[in-house]
Amino acid sequence: MRKIHVIGIGAGDPDQLTLQAVRALRDTDVFFVLDKGEVTADLVRLRRDILRTHLPAGGYRVVQARDPERDRAATGAAYSPAVGQWRGARAGVYERLIAEELGDDATGAFLVWGDPALYDSTLGILQEVLARGSVAFTYDVVPGISSVSALAARHRTGLNRIARPVQITTGRRLAEGFPEGVDDVVVMLDAHRTFRRYADQDIDIYWGAYLGTPDELLASGPIAETAPRIERLRAEARERKGWIMDTYLLRRRPKG
Structure with a gap:
């Protein structure tokens, strides 16, 4: 066999x-x-x-x-x-x-x-x-180490917070709206930079591309400040290599 x-x-x-x-x-x-x-x-x-x-x-x-x-x-x-x-x-x-x-x-x-x-x-x-x-x-x-695990490790952060859920989804789904009842969302397969839709909200982003390779790129911070940098890094990398694989975590800041 x-x-x-x-x-x-x-x-x-x-x-x-x-x-x-x-x-x-x-x-x-x-x-x-x-x-x-x-x-x-x-x-x-x-x-x-x-x-x-x-x-x-x-x-x-x-x-x-x-x-x-x-x-x-x-x-x-x-x-x-x-x-x-x-x-x-x-x-x-x-x-x-x-x-x-x-x-x-x-x-x-x-x-x-x-x-x-x-x-x-x-x-x-x-x-x-x-x-x-x-x-x-x-x-x-x-089983292997996913890009999600690698992303969290490279940014030295956890995927969830105490007693709170984390959701893994796609850019296609994120375009339909931020998941209900979830403040920590990992996004994969996002060819359209959907994170830009949330640039006016109190959200931090932890982004990585080509994780685990010599071409690895990382960026993190408040999404309003960091999104333009990610877009620039992403465009430059795609122009240079012809393809890109990236993953990111969106994290709502606590209210009050």
């Missing part, structure tokens, strides 16, 4: 891997990597750097495949169908890779940024591949 490890590899720093993750790496024969093209070639390089850091040379193979294109312009009612089509296309790529590149008794692995349980599609897609019934395998999951 083929076996798959789904390994959380942290936000980019090879030192963020857990000992469990390193053991899973050393148990793997074939690593599957999806290539998003030249613009995000850094992401493939970072994965290879992690392998070189933790594994002896020559004991494994890396198989790359092109990631299917996704309609990122879809909004409203069209958003969920667009994501569903992309996930179906990606499931087809996974299915082919496992069937063609992994022997019947071999072990493969997908290296997942951050933690596989937090805003990542790998687990759902593997379940879809199994449901199709054309290729059989077992899989396990190794």
Whole structure:
């Protein structure tokens, strides 16, 4: 029976891997990597750097495949169908890779940024591949350090305050309004700088981009003062690299 490890590899720093993750790496024969093209070639390089850091040379193979294109312009009612089509296309790529590149008794692995349980599609897609019934395998999951954990650590702050909840959401959801009854909100997948909508409120922002990599950027402070700086840093970085991954925490200040 083929076996798959789904390994959380942290936000980019090879030192963020857990000992469990390193053991899973050393148990793997074939690593599957999806290539998003030249613009995000850094992401493939970072994965290879992690392998070189933790594994002896020559004991494994890396198989790359092109990631299917996704309609990122879809909004409203069209958003969920667009994501569903992309996930179906990606499931087809996974299915082919496992069937063609992994022997019947071999072990493969997908290296997942951050933690596989937090805003990542790998687990759902593997379940879809199994449901199709054309290729059989077992899989396990190794948790990783998410960008959320890395963000809090780099800013030396907690995610929640005493007896208060914290909510993790997306920029798309934040655009609909600040969550009810929550004063600490972590925002991921925000391509539209939604934090700007709250620049007139008593909120502090803790922002980070390329967390755990040599290109890491950090900014924090009252959102009215810090938002312009974040926008400038973000624009410069995107112009320089062609892509950006950022995460931030919004924290309402206590009243009175």
